Amino acid sequence: MSxxxxxxxxxxxxxxxxxxxxGRPIVQDVNIEATPGKVISIVGPNGSGKSTLLKSLVxxxxxxxxxxxxxxxxxTNMTPEKVAALGVGYxxxxxxxxxxxxxxxNLEIGGYLLARRDVATRIEAVLEFFPRLKVMLTRKAGKLxxxxxxxxxxxxxxxxxxxxxxxxxxxxxxxxxxxxxxxEEYIRGFADHGSTVLxxxxxxxxxxxxxxxxxxxxxxxVVLEGAPRDLEQDPVFVESFLGGxxxxxxxx
Amino acid sequence: MSSFGFGLMTAAVLAIATVGFTMQFAVxxxxxxxxxxxxxxxxxxxxxxxxxxxxxxxTLVFGMVTGAVASWALNRFVFxxxxxxxxxxxxxxxxxxxxxxxxxxxxQAIVGGGYVSFRIAPGxxxxxxxxxxxxxxxxxxxxxxxxxxxxxxxLRYTRLGKAMRATSAxxxxxxxxxxxxxxxxxxxxxxxxxxxxxxxxxxxxxTGVFEATSAxxxxxxxxxxxxxxxxxxxxxxMFGALTIGLATEISAAYISPQYxxxxxxxxxxxxxxxxxxxxxxxxxxx
Ligand SMILES: Nc1ncnc2c1ncn2[C@@H]1O[C@H](COP(=O)(O)OP(=O)(O)O)[C@@H](O)[C@H]1O
Ligand SMILES: [Mg+2]
Numbered sequence: 001m002s003x004x005x006x007x008x009x010x011x012x013x014x015x016x017x018x019x020x021x022x023g024r025p026i027v028q029d030v031n032i033e034a035t036p037g038k039v040i041s042i043v044g045p046n047g048s049g050k051s052t053l054l055k056s057l058v059x060x061x062x063x064x065x066x067x068x069x070x071x072x073x074x075x076t077n078m079t080p081e082k083v084a085a086l087g088v089g090y091x092x093x094x095x096x097x098x099x100x101x102x103x104x105x106n107l108e109i110g111g112y113l114l115a116r117r118d119v120a121t122r123i124e125a126v127l128e129f130f131p132r133l134k135v136m137l138t139r140k141a142g143k144l145x146x147x148x149x150x151x152x153x154x155x156x157x158x159x160x161x162x163x164x165x166x167x168x169x170x171x172x173x174x175x176x177x178x179x180x181x182x183x184e185e186y187i188r189g190f191a192d193h194g195s196t197v198l199x200x201x202x203x204x205x206x207x208x209x210x211x212x213x214x215x216x217x218x219x220x221x222v223v224l225e226g227a228p229r230d231l232e233q234d235p236v237f238v239e240s241f242l243g244g245x246x247x248x249x250x251x252x
Numbered sequence: 253m254s255s256f257g258f259g260l261m262t263a264a265v266l267a268i269a270t271v272g273f274t275m276q277f278a279v280x281x282x283x284x285x286x287x288x289x290x291x292x293x294x295x296x297x298x299x300x301x302x303x304x305x306x307x308x309x310x311t312l313v314f315g316m317v318t319g320a321v322a323s324w325a326l327n328r329f330v331f332x333x334x335x336x337x338x339x340x341x342x343x344x345x346x347x348x349x350x351x352x353x354x355x356x357x358x359x360q361a362i363v364g365g366g367y368v369s370f371r372i373a374p375g376x377x378x379x380x381x382x383x384x385x386x387x388x389x390x391x392x393x394x395x396x397x398x399x400x401x402x403x404x405x406x407l408r409y410t411r412l413g414k415a416m417r418a419t420s421a422x423x424x425x426x427x428x429x430x431x432x433x434x435x436x437x438x439x440x441x442x443x444x445x446x447x448x449x450x451x452x453x454x455x456x457x458x459t460g461v462f463e464a465t466s467a468x469x470x471x472x473x474x475x476x477x478x479x480x481x482x483x484x485x486x487x488x489x490m491f492g493a494l495t496i497g498l499a500t501e502i503s504a505a506y507i508s509p510q511y512x513x514x515x516x517x518x519x520x521x522x523x524x525x526x527x528x529x530x531x532x533x534x535x536x537x538x
Contacts, residue, residue, distance in 0.1 A: 060424055080427035090428050098421040101414070108411075109418045113430035116411070156429065 009036030009163045009196030010087065012057070016066035019056030025064050026052045027220045034164065034198040039191045041199045041207040043241060044217030050200040051093050053217065054168050057198075058090040059083045070164060085113055089162030093169045093200070096153035099142030103133055106141050106152055110159030119159075126155045129186075147178040154186065164196040172202060179203065183210050204241035208232060216241075255505035256498070257383035263497025264396035265455045269470070270477040270489040271403055272447030276323075278420040278484030279440040281341075282331050285348040287474060288467040289355030290326070290445065291452025294318040295462065296363055298453040299370060308372035309391070312453050319449020320442045326351065327441045352471070360464035367461040392454050399450065400490060406443075407486060416440055420484060469513045473500065476520040482530020491531070495519075 012034040020026035027049045034040040042050050055061035057068050059080040067076045070086055084090075098106050107126060111119045127134045130151040136144065141152055150170055157165065167187065171179035183201075188210040191197045201207035208214060208228035216224040216237065224237060231237045269291065276284045297318040298311035330351060334344050375387020385393070407413040418426040419433045419440075426433050455470070456462045477496045481488020496519060500512040523530070 058428060060428070080424070081430050081432050084428055084430040092425065092428070095422050095425060098418045098425065100421050101417055105414055105417075108414055109426065109429050109431065112411070112415065160430070 008194030010071035011035050011069075012088070012164045012166075012196055012198060013069045014053075014057060014066065015069075017053070017056065017063060017068065018065035019052060019061050019063050021052075021061065023064065025220070027056060027217075029066070030217075030220075030222055032198070032215060032222070034196045036163075036196050037191055037194050038212040039188060039197040039199055039210050041201050041211040041214045042217055043201060043204045043207055043214060045240075048217045049220040050217050051168055052220075054090070054166050054198070054200060055092075058088060058166055060090075060092075084160065087160070087163040088166060089157035089160060089164065090166040091153045091157050091168060091170060093172065097141040097144075097149055097156065100140060102138050102140055103144070103152055104137040106156050107159055110156030113160060122159055122161075126158050129158065130155050146173050147175065147182075150174060150182065162195070164198070165190055166198045168200045169202055170199070171206070180206065183207075255502050257385055257389075258504070259498035259501035260383065261385075261389055261392065261458050261497075262501050263494045264393050265451055265458055266473055266477055266497045267490050267493035268396055268399055268447050269451035269455070270474055270481075270493045271400065271486050272444035272451065273474045274478045274481070274484055274486055274489040275416070275440055275444040275447075277478070278486075279416050280327065280331075280437045282327070282335075283345050283348065284323075284326070284331075285345060285471055286326060286351035286355055287448055288470040289352045289359070290319055290322050290448050291455060291470065292462070292464060292467040293322060293355060293359050294449035294452040295456035295467075296359060296464070299368055299456065302370050302372075303368070308370045308457065311370075312395075312450060315449040315453030316446040317449065319447070319452060320445040323445025323448055324438065324441045327438070356465055356468060363464055365463060367463045369461045370457045372457060388457070392458060395450075395454065399447070403447075403486060412436070412439065472513045472520065473516045476516040476523070479520055479523040479528070480531060485530060488530050 012032075014030055014032045017030045017032075018025045018028045030053060032040065032042075042053065044050055052061055056063050059075070059078050059082070063077050067074060069075065070083075070088055073086060075083055075086060075088075080090075098109060101109065104123065107123050108119060111122050114122060132148060133151055133155060136148065141149065144152060154167075154170070165187075170187065171182055174182065183206055187197060187199060191212075199207065199211070208231060211228050214225065214228055214231055215222045224231070224234070226234070232242070269287070273284065273287050276282055276287075294315040298308075298315035301311045301314055302308050330347060331344055334347055372388055375390075378385050378387070378390060407417060415426065415431045415436050416439075418429070418431060419436045423433050426436075452467065455467065459466065473496055477492035478489055480492030480495055481490070496516055499519065500515050503515045504512050
């Protein structure tokens with residue numbers, strides 16, 4: 001990485017976390033610790049609460065019990081704008097850009113908290129990282145392809161040099177080759193650069209390849225966790241996620 | 253050709269009004285049906301000072317301040333509390349309708365039912381492109397043009413304007429980017445309210461004689477112009493206003509002035525039926 005994109009990380013910790021909508025918990029009693037230089041991934045079937053968990057970490061969904069910390073700060077139920085200001089960058093699973101705004105304007109909003117004079121240089125830095133965006137600065141975000149759009153979504157978050165990256169299924173709907181590049185080059189790259197990465201990923205195999213630790217979410221709880229090489233040996237994990245035999249054809 | 257001149261005036265005033273109206277809808281998600289009553293109340297505040305000797309153009313400032321403060325307060329004390337309760341969106345629409353009636357007839361109770369008019373010199377008559385326009389009308393057109401350019405500049409080039417558009421497009425993502433959306437929304441009410449007050453005051457000047465209920469049917473014109481350009485699209489609003497302004501005045505000349513709102517309403521129905529996202533708007537998924 002030629003440019004300073006992300007800062008070296010802070011620890012993100014969730015302790016006994018419960019969260020949900022309208023006071024009804026979806027995620028229950030989750031403990032997660034994401035540390036600098038590591039990719040921590042969360043896998044699990046659709047509807048198991050992965051997105052809800054991430055949203056509760058960044059202040060979009062209310063925390064109903066337990067706590068969330070970044071470094072030495074308690075960020076439980078802090079507003080999303082304050083969480084962003086503390087260096088936590090969050091890329092949602094859907095609605096991850098501002099469609100009617102141009103690519104450049106999306107990046108400018110990403111740099112909303114920067115001093116005005118720093119925005120242009122920061123956009124340059126992000127464009128060095130995602131050069132494909134350079135030629136489409138005046139295009140509306142809603143007109144980008146899936147891969148370009150995800151790059152923009154990540155670029156928006158990188159505008160603030162986050163120390164913690166929270167990414168919700170960044171490879172969904174991407175062509176396999178683009179997905180692999182995003183995961184192995186960029187996302188693994190952030191961690192190697194010292195950032196803290198918390199990643200939700202549908203492609204379990206691909207997630208294991210770049211992760212240092214993986215949690216399996218089921219029904220809103222962590223049902224299994226471990227280092228990738230241990231999970232690869234776990235018959236239950238293999239059966240449910242790595243397509244062992246008949247499980248391949250069933251919805252995970 | 254004189255109907256074209258009238259149409260241009262109507263369109264210019266409507267453009268200012270619709271841009272404010274559509275900004276409220278886009279950024280704050282409130283279809284503020286009380287807009288017409290804020291317009292006419294602002295006009296009467298301007299008239300109050302004008303009747304006491306203040307230059308009519310100076311009273312525009314008072315009209316704008318009235319619109320800004322009234323709209324901000326409406327949002328702060330009426331719409332936001334209702335929105336917080338997570339009721340169906342239609343609730344806020346009905347509340348706004350109630351506010352409109354209270355605002356209009358409350359005003360009527362204060363100022364009475366009679367017609368009044370601004371004391372303003374019409375100025376010299378100019379013959380431009382086949383239209384006859386008074387000096388006063390030219391000043392109004394100039395004010396409208398300047399204000400629309402300023403709004404364009406605000407939305408395109410300023411940090412606040414971009415934050416407003418981002419909040420409109422995706423409020424959660426805006427917050428995740430560090431935008432204090434509540435502040436952006438409050439500011440939007442102030443700015444759009446100032447447009448509402450300005451529109452109300454020049455509407456009253458342009459109409460000549462007016463009374464407390466003069467803007468009651470204006471909401472139909474606003475809705476038609478907004479839907480024509482695409483809800484929440486400020487540039488569409490300018491286009492919609494121009495079209496509705498010209499269409500209603502030309503039909504007034506050929507059919508009857510009483511059918512102005514009917515024509516606007518027909519356009520509105522047509523848009524809702526065939527292109528509810530406007531001429532320029534695209535079908536949005538979110
Ligand atoms: N906005 C919402 N309001 C109420 N329930 C929701 C909302 N979003 C998601 N849920 C529910 O929460 C559960 C978990 O959803 P989600 O966190 O999106 O799962 P995942 O990301 O693992 O697919 C689902 O049962 C879903 O129906
Ligand atoms: Mg999800």
